[in-house]
Amino acid sequence: MIRASNLSKFYGGKRALGPVTFEIDDGETVGFLGLNGAGKTTALRILACDLRPSSGSIQVGGVDAVADPHEVRKRVGFLPENPPLYTDMIVADYLKFAGELRGMSPAEVKKRLPEVLEIADLGEVANDQIDTLSHGFRQRVGVAQAIIHQPKFLILDEPTRGLDPVQIVEMRNLIHDLKQNHTVLISSHILTEISQTCDRLLVLGRGKILGVGSEGELAKHEGEIRQITVTVRPPSGDDPKAQISKVLAAVDGVTKVAEPYEQGGGLTFTCSTTKDCRAEVSRAVVEAKLDLIKLDYARSELENTFIRLVQPGGSDGAN
Amino acid sequence: MGPTRIIYRRELGHYFRSPIGWIIAAAVLLIDGILFEALALGGSTEKLSAQVLEQFFYWGTGIPMFCGILLSFRLLAEERQNHSMILLNTSPVRDVHIVLGKFFAALTFMAIVIAISIYMPLLIKVNGKITWSQIFVGYFGMLLYGAAVLAIGIFASSLTRQQIIAALVGALILAVMHLLWQLARIVDSPLKDVFQQLDIWWVHYQNGFMRSVLNLKDVIYYVAVTYFFLLVAVKTLEAKRWQ
Numbered sequence: 284m285i286r287a288s289n290l291s292k293f294y295g296g297k298r299a300l301g302p303v304t305f306e307i308d309d310g311e312t313v314g315f316l317g318l319n320g321a322g323k324t325t326a327l328r329i330l331a332c333d334l335r336p337s338s339g340s341i342q343v344g345g346v347d348a349v350a351d352p353h354e355v356r357k358r359v360g361f362l363p364e365n366p367p368l369y370t371d372m373i374v375a376d377y378l379k380f381a382g383e384l385r386g387m388s389p390a391e392v393k394k395r396l397p398e399v400l401e402i403a404d405l406g407e408v409a410n411d412q413i414d415t416l417s418h419g420f421r422q423r424v425g426v427a428q429a430i431i432h433q434p435k436f437l438i439l440d441e442p443t444r445g446l447d448p449v450q451i452v453e454m455r456n457l458i459h460d461l462k463q464n465h466t467v468l469i470s471s472h473i474l475t476e477i478s479q480t481c482d483r484l485l486v487l488g489r490g491k492i493l494g495v496g497s498e499g500e501l502a503k504h505e506g507e508i509r510q511i512t513v514t515v516r517p518p519s520g521d522d523p524k525a526q527i528s529k530v531l532a533a534v535d536g537v538t539k540v541a542e543p544y545e546q547g548g549g550l551t552f553t554c555s556t557t558k559d560c561r562a563e564v565s566r567a568v569v570e571a572k573l574d575l576i577k578l579d580y581a582r583s584e585l586e587n588t589f590i591r592l593v594q595p596g597g598s599d600g601a602n
Numbered sequence: 603m604g605p606t607r608i609i610y611r612r613e614l615g616h617y618f619r620s621p622i623g624w625i626i627a628a629a630v631l632l633i634d635g636i637l638f639e640a641l642a643l644g645g646s647t648e649k650l651s652a653q654v655l656e657q658f659f660y661w662g663t664g665i666p667m668f669c670g671i672l673l674s675f676r677l678l679a680e681e682r683q684n685h686s687m688i689l690l691n692t693s694p695v696r697d698v699h700i701v702l703g704k705f706f707a708a709l710t711f712m713a714i715v716i717a718i719s720i721y722m723p724l725l726i727k728v729n730g731k732i733t734w735s736q737i738f739v740g741y742f743g744m745l746l747y748g749a750a751v752l753a754i755g756i757f758a759s760s761l762t763r764q765q766i767i768a769a770l771v772g773a774l775i776l777a778v779m780h781l782l783w784q785l786a787r788i789v790d791s792p793l794k795d796v797f798q799q800l801d802i803w804w805v806h807y808q809n810g811f812m813r814s815v816l817n818l819k820d821v822i823y824y825v826a827v828t829y830f831f832l833l834v835a836v837k838t839l840e841a842k843r844w845q
Binding site for chain 1: 605608609612615616619620684685686687688689690691692693694695696843
């Protein structure tokens with residue numbers, strides 16, 4: 284378990300983080316979500332014992348990270364935003380170096396290396412110089428160095444940064460595999476990345492924690508106005524826009540129907556609602572003998588939640 | 603000493619893998635060879651072989667001087683610039699292991715470069731009358747002087763992520779330490795004595811090792827300077843974690 288209590292970090296006189304308090308249970312995959320400059324990287328670097336906190340305490344697996352950082356470093360694997368690579372080395376030698384640096388014996392490294400190369404899918408480039416690798420492979424080497432010593436806790440700072448769509452999917456699959464054996468902390472400002480990978484989210488903003496919980500828990504917000512988009516094939520007859528608007532406005536929970544626009548052979552209406560009334564809307568459209576083409580949230584749940592939390596005055600902060 | 607050895611091995615390998623180590627070695631040896639030919643062996647007056655050896659060790663300190671600065675300024679600054687420092691910082695490795703591993707790797711490479719210049723004293727020995735101990739003392743002095751220059755360079759490298767600034771700061775500290783004896787000439791005691799004893803080249807090298815004179819106080823001086831600058835480099839790294 285990771286337990287941070289009143290953790291804060293100042294760079295000179297400028298507050299970068301905190302005070303924040305949070306706990307992460309063993310086996311969890313937790314996402315640190317926040318805008319650029321929210322304090323995500325600072326928090327992760329403190330957890331990885333790269334930085335010392337200005338105040339507060341942090342325990343990783345029951346060990347005080349400030350008093351005994353060496354012991355914590357043995358238990359943590361860290362992939363920073365920019366993978367810490369020695370580009371003049373070949374991949375296998377670099378991973379051996381990283382393993383020995385983490386306290387493994389040469390025999391242990393030799394035994395572990397093939398496993399790591401397989402997990403990170405680096406077999407084909409094991410004997411290549413890092414300098415010659417693509418960005419995606421370099422990121423994988425970064426992950427491999429983080430897991431070579433079989434740490435209990437794995438910290439990944441923006442693991443998909445700069446990757447192309449195919450590489451993002453590959454990295455996501457790799458993270459899914461890593462979740463089986465590690466407690467994983469991931470930071471990102473890409474919402475879909477976090478929502479697809481993590482069990483629980485910590486939303487950071489202005490150096491504080493603005494929200495904690497699963498995507499569903501964070502989305503629970505009384506009185507929140509959501510927006511859904513409804514695309515309907517326009518019926519024949521006079522003024523189809525008014526006809527559809529009338530049907531939608533009559534649905535329980537719909538407070539406002541905006542002027543429609545044409546999209547994909549249909550008319551798309553944006554409806555403001557006080558609750559999730561997608562089922563009622565679809566039923567009403569079908570009962571009115573209209574052809575429903577598409578129905579969805581105008582923004583994803585997580586996007587709504589994130590924007591609500593990080594906007595000024597959006598939350599006083601959990602801590 | 604485990605982490606120091608691991609870092610030492612990687613760092614030494616870097617010198618042999620990358621062209622920079624070979625370029626530095628080739629450049630300083632070429633210049634030293636030319637200077638030896640032109641200034642130590644040349645001239646219209648006849649010289650004793652001991653005088654030629656002195657001249658060799660006079661110009662020969664260019665090897666550890668330039669090698670020391672050129673090898674050391676990148677040692678920590680480059681790690682920060684390339685973001686690889688974070689691997690060392692998040693491993694169970696102390697800052698002293700990082701500094702020592704890099705220092706000894708650079709010192710080993712420098713020692714190899716210095717050793718390659720042995721053909722010049724051997725030429726003097728074959729054609730003149732000098733002893734092995736004279737050669738040994740001179741080389742020992744060059745190595746001690748080089749260790750001190752490396753320590754100064756590593757300290758400068760610990761201050762910043764900009765390699766150029768690190769090189770300039772290292773060169774500036776070294777220049778000041780070379781000029782202390784000049785400063786000693788224009789001030790009175792006790793400052794005169796302090797500046798004289800702190801001078802890195804004239805007092806401890808030129809008046810000692812270069813003339814094949816082995817003084818314990820000169821050895822202690824270079825060891826102390828090396829220790830001091832390595833210590834402040836370690837403390838600088840530690841302090842940066844708190845920043």
